[in-house]
Amino acid sequence: MENSTIGKWRGLLFVALSILMISGCSTRSISNAGNGQNQFYGGELRDQDVLGAMPEQGITDADIKTALNNSRYSFRLPKDSSILLIQSGAMTPDPAMQQALKQFYSVAVFSGIPPNSYRYGDSQHKDSNVDYPKLLRLTAANGGQDKILVYWGQLESGSENEATKVVSWVPFIGGVLPDETQHMRIVLRVALIDVLSGRWTTLTPETFESSTVSGRYNRDSKDTKQITALKDLAYEAAAKEIFERFSR
Secondary structure, eight states: OHHHHHHHHHHHHHHHHHHHHEEEEEEEEGGGTTTTOOTTOOOOOOHHHHSOOOOSSOOOHHHHHHHHHHHTSOOOOOTTOEEEEEETTOSSOOHHHHHHHHTTSEEEEEOOSOTTOEEETTEEEOOTTSOHHHHHHHHHHHTTOSEEEEEEEEEEEEEEEGGGSOOOOOOOBTTBOOOEEEEEEEEEEEEEEETTTOOEEEEOOOOEEEEEEEOTTTHHHHHHHHHHHHHHHHHHHHHHHHHHHHOO
16 A cells, blocks of 8 residues: 555656646747737638638539549649749748749749638628639639649747756856757648649648757747748758659
8 A cells, every 4th residue: 555655656746747847838830930929910721711612502422523533633743833832821931931942843922811810900801702712723823823832830849947957067158047948840731732623632741850948038039040940941841842742
């Protein structure tokens, strides 16, 4: 009985220490990464906002058969194709993503603010009658782009309290004593849409992780640098993966 009680207390102590060591876990959109300070951020595009136009009449078995037959053709995005680039939740896609894709394609950009979340002061305008996927395809067609590339991204992070570790001596620079390690990873999801047919495909590129130590007075700047570095890595890798998978 005594051993059982000791074991129980050890388990509780382990859980308590784990909570102390990893704190501040959070998830942020790549379009609203700066501690929620993006005044234009109004949420994320939903899959149904971009991936499939609503039929004018009810869905029939013939519609499903046609869609299935069309999907069996290989999705291709040859080098120098014209694409309309959209970052979910952002007025314009990140410049780093634009540059990464411009190595292989001709890139035009379009807003990724959700169609049901346009902000006018404190009010919101909603129009549920617009077939937004078809509107995006028409927009791309008017600009001469035959493919649409939409991407979503999340930054997942957790903070490790350095005070719970064995002491290691570090330089005391500029009055800032490093006291926290932030572990972060970036997860992207990409959708490619054919403007003419509406066919689409999705992929999840490689995930990247990093860790950085910060102190009280430089935490925000360290956070920004960590996010920028992760985006650069992820965008470059995503552009290369898209080209390698769909250019042939």
